[in-house]
Amino acid sequence: MNLKQLSHMLALSQTTVSRALNGYPEVNEETRRRVVDAAKRQGYRPNPSARRLATGKTGMIGYVLPTGTTVDIDPHFVEFLSGLGDYARSHELDLVLSPADADDQETTYRRIVANRQVDAVYISSPRPADRRVALVNTLGIPFIVHGRSEGFDFDYPFTDIDNEGAFHEAARLLVQLGHRRLALINGDDRETFAIHRERGVRRALAASGLMLSEQHVCSLTMTEENGYRAARRLLEQSDAPTAIACSSLIMALGVVRAVRDLGLTIPGDLSLIAHDDVFPWLKPENFSVPLSTTRSSIRLAGARIAERLAARISGLEEGARGEVWPVDLVVRGSVAGAPA
Amino acid sequence: MNLKQLSHMLALSQTTVSRALNGYPEVNEETRRRVVDAAKRQGYRPNPSARRLATGKTGMIGYVLPTGTTVDIDPHFVEFLSGLGDYARSHELDLVLSPADADDQETTYRRIVANRQVDAVYISSPRPADRRVALVNTLGIPFIVHGRSEGFDFDYPFTDIDNEGAFHEAARLLVQLGHRRLALINGDDRETFAIHRERGVRRALAASGLMLSEQHVCSLTMTEENGYRAARRLLEQSDAPTAIACSSLIMALGVVRAVRDLGLTIPGDLSLIAHDDVFPWLKPENFSVPLSTTRSSIRLAGARIAERLAARISGLEEGARGEVWPVDLVVRGSVAGAPA
DNA sequence: AGAGTCTTCCAAAGCGCTTTGGTGATTTTG
DNA sequence: CAAAATCACCAAAGCGCTTTGGAAGACTCT
Numbered sequence: 159m160n161l162k163q164l165s166h167m168l169a170l171s172q173t174t175v176s177r178a179l180n181g182y183p184e185v186n187e188e189t190r191r192r193v194v195d196a197a198k199r200q201g202y203r204p205n206p207s208a209r210r211l212a213t214g215k216t217g218m219i220g221y222v223l224p225t226g227t228t229v230d231i232d233p234h235f236v237e238f239l240s241g242l243g244d245y246a247r248s249h250e251l252d253l254v255l256s257p258a259d260a261d262d263q264e265t266t267y268r269r270i271v272a273n274r275q276v277d278a279v280y281i282s283s284p285r286p287a288d289r290r291v292a293l294v295n296t297l298g299i300p301f302i303v304h305g306r307s308e309g310f311d312f313d314y315p316f317t318d319i320d321n322e323g324a325f326h327e328a329a330r331l332l333v334q335l336g337h338r339r340l341a342l343i344n345g346d347d348r349e350t351f352a353i354h355r356e357r358g359v360r361r362a363l364a365a366s367g368l369m370l371s372e373q374h375v376c377s378l379t380m381t382e383e384n385g386y387r388a389a390r391r392l393l394e395q396s397d398a399p400t401a402i403a404c405s406s407l408i409m410a411l412g413v414v415r416a417v418r419d420l421g422l423t424i425p426g427d428l429s430l431i432a433h434d435d436v437f438p439w440l441k442p443e444n445f446s447v448p449l450s451t452t453r454s455s456i457r458l459a460g461a462r463i464a465e466r467l468a469a470r471i472s473g474l475e476e477g478a479r480g481e482v483w484p485v486d487l488v489v490r491g492s493v494a495g496a497p498a
Numbered sequence: 499m500n501l502k503q504l505s506h507m508l509a510l511s512q513t514t515v516s517r518a519l520n521g522y523p524e525v526n527e528e529t530r531r532r533v534v535d536a537a538k539r540q541g542y543r544p545n546p547s548a549r550r551l552a553t554g555k556t557g558m559i560g561y562v563l564p565t566g567t568t569v570d571i572d573p574h575f576v577e578f579l580s581g582l583g584d585y586a587r588s589h590e591l592d593l594v595l596s597p598a599d600a601d602d603q604e605t606t607y608r609r610i611v612a613n614r615q616v617d618a619v620y621i622s623s624p625r626p627a628d629r630r631v632a633l634v635n636t637l638g639i640p641f642i643v644h645g646r647s648e649g650f651d652f653d654y655p656f657t658d659i660d661n662e663g664a665f666h667e668a669a670r671l672l673v674q675l676g677h678r679r680l681a682l683i684n685g686d687d688r689e690t691f692a693i694h695r696e697r698g699v700r701r702a703l704a705a706s707g708l709m710l711s712e713q714h715v716c717s718l719t720m721t722e723e724n725g726y727r728a729a730r731r732l733l734e735q736s737d738a739p740t741a742i743a744c745s746s747l748i749m750a751l752g753v754v755r756a757v758r759d760l761g762l763t764i765p766g767d768l769s770l771i772a773h774d775d776v777f778p779w780l781k782p783e784n785f786s787v788p789l790s791t792t793r794s795s796i797r798l799a800g801a802r803i804a805e806r807l808a809a810r811i812s813g814l815e816e817g818a819r820g821e822v823w824p825v826d827l828v829v830r831g832s833v834a835g836a837p838a
Numbered sequence: 839a840g841a842g843t844c845t846t847c848c849a850a851a852g853c854g855c856t857t858t859g860g861t862g863a864t865t866t867t868g
Numbered sequence: 869c870a871a872a873a874t875c876a877c878c879a880a881a882g883c884g885c886t887t888t889g890g891a892a893g894a895c896t897c898t
Contacts, residue, residue, distance in 0.1 A: 170848090173888095203609070203613065205613065205883085207547065207551045208884035208886090210547045210853095211551045211854070211884080212852080212884080223579070230580060233573055239571055239595075247565050253594065257583035257584065382779060383781060383784050411780075412784070439720065444726065444752070501854060501856095510877080511879075513879080514878075516855070516857085517857095517877095525876065526877085548854035549855055549856075551883050553855080553883085842895100842897080843896070844896090845892105845895090846891100847891085848890085848892100849891105851889100854883105858881075860878085860880105861876105862876095867872070868869105868870100
């Protein structure tokens with residue numbers, strides 16, 4: 159059932175039927191009702207291919223997915239997707255993932271924009287002066303950044319959490335508990351979130367006249383194994399830290415294992431706070447010693463970004479507003495006063 | 499730069515240019531070269547919207563993503579996606595995720611087929627007599643099932659691993675080591691993979707005249723917390739098992755925690771084998787006691803399924819061939835002879 | 839009553855591609 | 869050497885929508 163047939167059986171022109179269905183004003187309300195009724199009864203659904211050829215609108219949002227045999231997709235992605243999908247579903251939006259060579263995403267961005275394959279895109283895991291952000295900004299496609307970039311001469315719309323504030327609070331608490339030697343097990347420090355977290359820790363330490371020494375900060379992709387390695391390295395130093403802030407729950411698993419392997423205890427010998435993106439399958443309260451966390455649901459972020467993208471597509475949102483969400487500091491058993 | 503302009507500057511008809519570019523035979527090789535050259539030089543790329551309106555081909559593969567506030571996307575998904583994306587990238591295929599109400603995916607399948615939004619789809623986490631499989635089969639869109647369904651009067655194409663064989667081998671090893679009371683911590687037993695795994699364990703036990711008692715099998719979604727709960731329940735029974743087969747590494751984390759909480763040891767008091775889908779961020783060899791596993795890379799499965807979908811789209815693959823991959827049993831420190 | 843203004847509808851022109859159904863020119867065939 | 873086959877190309881008709889540029893009729897206003 160296409161528009162031609164439908165309009166024919168209604169004895170109306172395609173124009174009128176199209177307009178009736180799309181809510182244009184120049185059609186009699188009585189006629190509109192007839193049309194809408196008939197369309198529903200006949201199960202008419204406009205062919206999206208035809209519509210996009212005519213309008214350029216696709217009803218899809220895009221994401222360029224960096225791939226490669228040595229490239230791993232972040233497990234956070236799936237939670238983000240849950241939120242995004244949940245919103246998108248209720249608004250009949252689809253998500254198209256365009257796999258790209260991790261070292262050349264630009265080609266893909268250009269392609270999906272030139273081909274008008276999607277109405278908007280989002281960008282995740284941004285770095286300072288991220289080229290993708292600059293690119294989509296000049297290409298002129300609606301977009302939202304999940305996280306923040308830095309160092310541009312233009313503004314852009316983003317949704318981020320207060321990484322600096324979160325890790326500032328975490329470090330401040332540890333300092334107040336008497337810790338003098340803090341360490342940070344961070345994610346990839348080419349990404350902005352990691353930079354902000356380090357900044358937060360340093361600021362908290364500086365406020366008490368302390369420093370984060372270079373050998374007390376690790377920056378690694380967030381795997382259990384890397385968490386273990388980092389923790390061992392830190393704890394086997396002569397001036398081993400008495401407290402660690404850790405950028406991920408998965409890494410924290412490794413930290414806990416290292417602590418155990420070394421015959422130490424949490425929080426007796428080491429206090430630990432990790433960032434929790436809220437996975438359904440791994441909860442900080444279930445660690446053998448319940449883990450203190452800075453908590454922010456990445457799933458909610460996904461839903462929010464879908465919402466903003468939808469708003470931009472339909473012209474309801476404009477400009478370069480950035481929003482920064484506060485992060486909860488949840489104190490559980492893994493922190494205590496510094497050992498004597 | 500569109501076809502019209504290109505053909506005009508070449509002083510050829512759109513027909514000839516189109517055919518030259520798409521490799522049709524009825525065009526002089528010399529002319530074809532001219533056309534291809536010009537197209538490359540001008541950076542001409544056919545508008546996909548127009549092409550799909552004309553041909554119905556989209557260059558996209560689809561996946562219906564079950565969503566809902568209470569629905570969690572399986573973390574395995576992201577690894578599967580890595581493989582899928584890696585293949586898709588090299589073949590200029592995009593993936594479109596259509597979020598659907600988890601309780602009504604049929605509407606979405608019908609929509610993407612009726613609208614010709616994708617050239618093929620894949621289905622994951624199938625159950626016996628899975629309605630989605632029956633549906634796409636009748637809808638007539640090319641598809642591959644990742645995993646297996648059961649109980650249809652038709653065949654369908656799938657790629658699965660030998661779950662029954664894997665857990666049969668695992669259980670057989672444990673029995674040979676003298677274990678008499680085995681337990682199974684399984685995934686959702688409405689899904690085929692879980693049924694097959696249980697079948698494998700039962701078969702191995704039966705071969706030695708043993709049984710899998712009802713209170714020794716747990717079926718839960720695969721989270722750390724559920725692994726913990728299941729293990730505690732099992733180990734606090736009067737006839738506690740001396741060996742556990744576990745369907746996921748994430749659950750195994752919980753099992754290990756439970757064992758520790760109960761003051762038991764692996765493998766002294768309990769032998770443990772888990773299934774490993776090969777995550778980059780959590781490796782069985784890094785468990786405090788290295789974990790024995792049945793191993794099969796879900797990422798490779800993703801790449802294979804993308805490959806088969808591509809083959810089906812281009813007509814290179816037909817029929818209902820199912821393939822079943824063998825699974826490695828990797829023995830590490832977490833198994834030992836049954837305690838006396 | 840005639841001019842202007844809405845209201846409500848329509849015919850037809852895109853959107854940019856593929857594909858059908860030819861048409862001359864050249865080569866092959868009996 | 870005429871007939872048949874092949875080659876290399878083209879004009880135009882879709883694909884199914886949206887949107888432009890009217891146009892007919894009803895209504896208002898002076």
